Each structure stands twice: as C-alpha cells, then as structure tokens.
Amino acid sequence: MTDNSQKSGTGFAAATPPTANVITTDTEGLTAGWIDLAVNGQAVPVYRAQPEGKSDLPVVLVISEIFGVHEHIADVARRFAKQGYLALAPQLFVRQGDPSAIADIPTLFRDIVSQAPDAQVNGDLDACVAWAAQNGGNVDKLGITGFCWGGRVTWLYSSHNPQVKAGVAWYGRLAGDTNDKQTSHPVDVAPTLRVPVLGLYAAQDTGIPLDTVERMKAALAQGSSGSEFVVYPDAGHAFYADYRPSYNARDAQDGWNRTLDWFRQHGVA
Template structure:
C-alpha cells in the first residue's frame, strides 16, 4: 500500500467564521476516504500531536488538527500558548464545538472525501471529542482518557469546565473510549459512571481500560507513555474508524 502523504499548515474556518491555524495531513493517493479531526491535548498544538495527525494520513485518512489556541496565542510557541490557555481555564465549550465543526466541514469539502468524519482527542481533547460527539453530526468519536466528562475539576486545576455526563442521551455517533486503570482524571469509577449513563441511554459505545497505564499513555514524549497500551489502543482505533468511516 502506498503510504506517501502530504502534510503542512493551513488556515481553516472555525467558530463564528474565525480563521484558525490547522495542521493537515493527507494520503497522496486519490480517494474517496474518510476524514479524522484530531483534537490536541492541553499541552497544545505540539510536535507530538502533529505526528499523530500524520499517522492517520498513513492509515488512509485525511486528517486535520485545529490549533485551539489560535485566538489566545496566535503564532506562539506551543508551550507559551498552552500556558495562556491554562491561565484562562482551557478552551470554552462553544468555540471548541465551532472549531471542530469547521474542521469537519473542511474535511468534507475535500475532493477525496467520502463524506464521513470521525473525531479523536487526548486528555482535555478526549472530553472535547465526547463534546463533539454529542453536539455535531460526526460519524465516530474516540475519547482517549478525557478528563471531566464525569466529575468537576478540583480547585486550582488548570482545566475549569463542567461535566458532560448528563449529555450522554445526546450522543450522535458510536463512541470508543480508551482509559488507564491508574488514572485519576478520569478515575475508573468515573469511567464506569459514563459507561452506565451511555448504556442507560442505549448509545453505541465500547470502553477499554488498560492495566498499568495512567493518564497520557499514548504520549510518546512523556513519562506516562506505555508502549503496550498505546500499541493495543492504536489497533482498536484503527478497527473502530475502519468500521465507521469507510
């Protein structure tokens, strides 16, 4: 299979028609194919997230990662932009939905698109992937250890958001959840609470919890990286998107 890709920065239309920076990666071969919106973690629009975006292109998807900090810190170093976002308590939910919706529209506008779009997010982005799944007409969503879908951030936490578990009945697409058994946000009890809410609402979902893994086990550049969990997680993501975006 030809896994040659084309990748680079672009400008897309986000919330309230704001122009926002994005990183786009696409297979060079012709479509049609599905698209994936990659929602970055709270540390920001960084090298590791762009690598994930490229990986989806090698798997055969058009992929785009919107820079959620484009308004607060345009052109800033990722660490500086993340510090600005933390000081503000994270990205508000309404602009997030608008930006991810704009990224999904961008993917559907490509000549190579088959019309289907999935979303995936990590850490704060996992919560935002769930938010996209209950708010937007997407075809699949993946929540990688999304903090505070269930529960409220403690005082002083850099992410200040409301829980979303009450919106489980609004889920508009199949959901894959990947979690660490040693994580605190979300804890195994919070994962079970979300699982129960989705079951009660009759929503299609599958959750997997990895023993010996905590928060951020996909992050190759961080101490929490767990190769075995990440490898199995990638296999589950590939199968999930393959079923719902083909």
C-alpha cells in the same frame, strides 16, 4: 494575524520536554502541512495530512492535549494519513494564546485551556468538517479522536455533530464542575449520545478516577450510542504520548489498533 509560532508542527510543549521514545512518521506519499481556516474572522491554523493526490478520503479530526498541536499531534495526523485518512488537527487555543510557550501546567490550564469555550471549539471543528467536504474528504465517513483535553472534546463533539460516525476518546475527563465556558461534560450528554465512542482509559490515571468511568458507563446505558470502554490496568494518564515518560508502548499500540478497528467497524474507513 495568526501567530506563526503555533503553526510550526515541530517541537514540543515547554511543559513536557520529550523523552527518547518519540515516534516519527515521515511524509513520503503524503500531503502534509499547515492550512488556515477562517472562522468568524479568526484564522485557525490546522495541521493537515492526507495521502498525496487522493480524494474521497475518510476524515478524522485529531484533537490535541492541553499543549496544542505540537510535533506529537502532527505525527498522529500523519499516522492516520498513512492509513488512508484525511486527518485534520486544529489549533483550538489560537484565540487564547500559544500553549507551547508556557512551561507551568497550572498556568497553562488557567490562562489558556479553561478560557476556550466549548461552543468555540465545536464551531472550529464544524469549520474543519466543512473544509474537508470541499477538499477531498468524504464526510459521510467522519471520525474524531482526541487525547486528554481532546478526549473530553471527542465525547462532546460526537454529541454536538450527529454527522460523526464514530469517536475514540483517549483518557479524557468525563465529569466535573461546569461554568459559562465549559457548559457540560461527557457524563451530562451521555444519555442522549447517538454516536458510538470508544473510551480508552487507564486504571492508574490519578486525574480521572475510575468511579467517573463507572458513572459514564451508567449514563451511557440510558441511551443507545453503542459506546464502549477499555480500561488498561497497568497504564497511567497519557499512555499514548510517546514523547512523555507516561508512555506505555504495549497499551499504546493496543489502543491504536483498537482505534483503527473501531473506525472500520463504524464506517470511518
């Protein structure tokens, strides 16, 4: 059975109570809500948003932070739907537990986030793409974007699935130790990456040192993906997260505009 607490699409993670900056996107003109995808016997909840009554839509996968798909990520999906996309935001931690119930970030990372294997994540995203192809999406126009943990996934899934036309990674980890669940990091796959990914990073991000951005650029230079970086000098980690104190409205809006432009430039529109 699927835990319905992970399918509300409302509320925020216990670890990050919202500030006054929360942006709310309505559902007027949209079909929006939760669906379940069966993946190897597991029901995976996915928040879906798309223009109502439309088909042949470009598809964007929206990958959450470590907090899972709460109201902010659902809102991001609706933002894409308002731009004409079929947006899918899957609960990629459904097998590990409910991240919204954990208020302590180290515990959340240890008990849930680090327990989600990369192969499992890729398989769930493959299932999302297959569902989109059968439900009004044009997967010849497939994009992916993600935030924090989801930024790392954006790089890795773009390497895993050459069907992706373009990705946008927001302040996702680029390098680190590997193990039996996290078998590689973006810097490891960069030389063979063929999908153009736009990396949106922050100079004041204490969790992602700029030297790892430079390492990633050097690794990408060995290949031919056409990926690029924008580093915002005054922003910190999670600068797009309007519900958090880290929100930087100016850089968030610039990053959103660049995201839409990047997708249009690379055939995801």
